[in-house]
Amino acid sequence: MKALQDLDIFVRTVDTGSLSATARALDITPAAASAALKRLEAELHTSLLVRSTRSLRLTPEGAVFLEHARLALTTLGEGQQALSTGRHQVQGVLRLAASSDMGRNVLLPWLEDFQDQHPQVRYRLTLSDRMANMYSEPVDAAFRHGKPRDSSLVALSVAPDNRRVLVASPAYLQAHGTPATPQDLAQHDCLCFMLGGEVNDRWTFARDGQPLAVRVQGGHVTNDGDVVRRWALAGRGVAYKAWIDVAHDLAAGRLVALCPDWETEHVPLYLVLPDRRQLTPALRLLREFVAQACATLPGAENVSQTGR
Missing domain, CATH: 3.40.190.290 (D-Maltodextrin-Binding Protein; domain 2)
Structure with missing residues (x-):
């Protein structure tokens, strides 16, 4: 669906701040990405982005349209998934971020087990102790100890008793x-x-x-x-x-x-997202899977009882 691809290019370009970065991520030429944006603007009869050689920014009309585009992509993506794989299967690419220690030594084997159960799911995993910018970096969700300071982010509980x-x-x-x-x-x-x-x-x-x-x-x-x-x-x-x-x-x-x-110190583990509408079926299942894995770690029963 070309219209769906044009919407995706528009949203990705806003998120990355770069038309070239969007083109690389989708394995298309910058010219093709630019043509998609022009085609979308022509269909809407309005300018969505102000572009220069060094930067781009949303127009007021583009800012209004952006949230509708995000919702449309999420809804259509879930519909495509339901048609192609059935409601009990999940697929797609999960762009995840996690802290270095948890990511390497705890989360990585869990992701492998989850993928064994859901082979249609693929990952792009970023490990850093710096909290990813959920609005500008190519990350769908992040596993983090402690509630994020940014109140605009959605923090879904994974291990509430972690200390x-x-x-x-x-x-x-x-x-x-x-x-x-x-x-x-x-x-x-x-x-x-x-x-x-x-x-x-x-x-x-x-x-x-x-x-x-x-x-x-x-x-x-x-x-x-x-x-x-x-x-x-x-x-x-x-x-x-x-x-x-x-x-x-x-x-x-x-x-x-x-x-x-x-x-x-109490440091509950959360799955952090920029918007609740980005909680796809795959992310929802992964959150439940990781929560269960945390609950079955050795000594888990002692954490909430003793405060350790």
Whole structure:
């Protein structure tokens, strides 16, 4: 359907901010993409985009039409899927983003299992600890610890009881001793995560309803959450990680949970989307699949009961 393709090119061009990027993603020439936009504008008898050699922007009419185009693409896509594969099957490309640690060590095998069940589904997976810009980057949904600061985003709960857990390897604890309270962290090497140039060296806890913030320090700082986990496994220090990211390490004894009597920071896992209408049947099934996988991780029953 040429009209549907023209709508897709228009929406993609707005999202990427680049006609050339849209052409590359669809494996067509920039001239073909430009012709599609001109054809759409001719059919609507209005200009949708103001284009120059270096930039493009929506016209007021284009901004109004954009949301209708998004809804039309979603509706038509679901209709095509229902006709071609049946309502109990899903297909298409899921453009996903996730943090480096969860993406590599937890989510990746789950995606493989999900694809085994739904072979018509394909992935484009972006791993970064920086929250993707859901409006300008080619991402449909992102798995993230903690609710996004941007209130315009839709955050669907996946693992509501997820918390951080204070961990270290047996080798580190044998060499440096075991902290009995969060205050004892002042005498330990702490592995810190950095985001946007800001080091997260203020770790929060609570006990008997009383909050406690501890300023930590150490010789290892990184902007990659997976590196923090690897340092912890290598015995380089104490880490404050999301439980989902280290559940298997804790169960296998590669890491040990510390200060179990203290309540740790609550970091629920969400599936984040720019618009609820983008929750396709494939994304809906994937969310349910990942939620079930989180619930069956070793030690899951203890997270909500003990606050660890």
